[in-house]
Amino acid sequence: MPLVTTGELVTRAAAAHSAVPSFNIITLEHVEAVIAGAEAARAPVVLQVSENAVKFRYGRLLPLARAAATAAQRATVPVALHLDHVQSDDLLRQAPGAGFSSVMYDAARLPYEQNLTATRAAADWAHSQGLWIEAELGQVGGKGGQPALDAHAPGARTDPAEARAFVADSGVDALAVAIGSTHAMTTRTATLDHTLLKALSAAVDVPLVLHGSSGVPDDELARAVAAGIAKVNVGTALNIAMTAAIREFLADHPEAVDSRKYLSVGREAMVRTVTDIARTLA
Secondary structure, three states, rough: OOOOOOOHHHHHHHOOOOOOOEEOOOOOHHHHHHHHHHHHHHOEEEEEEEEHHHHHHOOOOOEEEHHHHOEEEOOOOOOEEEEEEEEEEEHHHOHHHHHOOEEEEEOOOOOHHHHHHHHHHHHHHHHOOEEEEEEEEOOOOOOOOOOOOOOOOOOOOOOOHHHHHHHHHHHEEEEEEEEOOOOOOOOOOOOOOHHHHHHHHHHOOOOOOOOOHOOHHHHHHHHHHHHOEEEEEEEEEHHHHHHHHHHHHHHHHOOOOHEEEEEEEHHHHHHHHHHHHHHOOO
């Protein structure tokens, strides 16, 4: 199946009051597991490559992007490619040539006015290239090795009035909001602020995105989707599943040296995780 665009998937999900599962990929095993899990759930999916993943791959975007695009074209469900948490303008400008239809430009670490200025420039360029662009307002925290921010700290959450102005002035197509989740959580114990989410949904006219969803329980995710979240980002949950399965396999088979043996076990664990999450969001 040909690649589809992230904007198409998210717009469709928002209209149906569902959400597109969007999974961060690091290895080819991640790519294959996400597609297999989405196919098992019969759900569309977004493959996301973060700036940190590009750094891990020696700073080269194309090898992983080309692998993801090739695998996606053989999928039986719609698949889109998204470049995630981009802070580098150089990396941003590689997106169109690498097959990405969308990018999340991350200037949320900056004060509001600087975030707005940087995001406006990124959005103008992205739109000139036909890219759908997502940005973040508020502080989800816990990304890129930074200490996890207290999601309940004063000022961490997205303000509805600021969100309305930011979306209007920046021209972004979607907004990632801080409502109680945190990146890189290894337990599913996050509690979302559903009252704030309702206010944000009423304040802006673009789809809302939830980052740090690995730490959010199924019932909280379902409520968030019903209230307006149209794209749900997941990364750590895949790594938890893969690592746990590989650890168990190697503990039971200490003589194993063929990486295919344990990588296949890790891949299947990720497939199950993807399938479960995709079905929750449908």
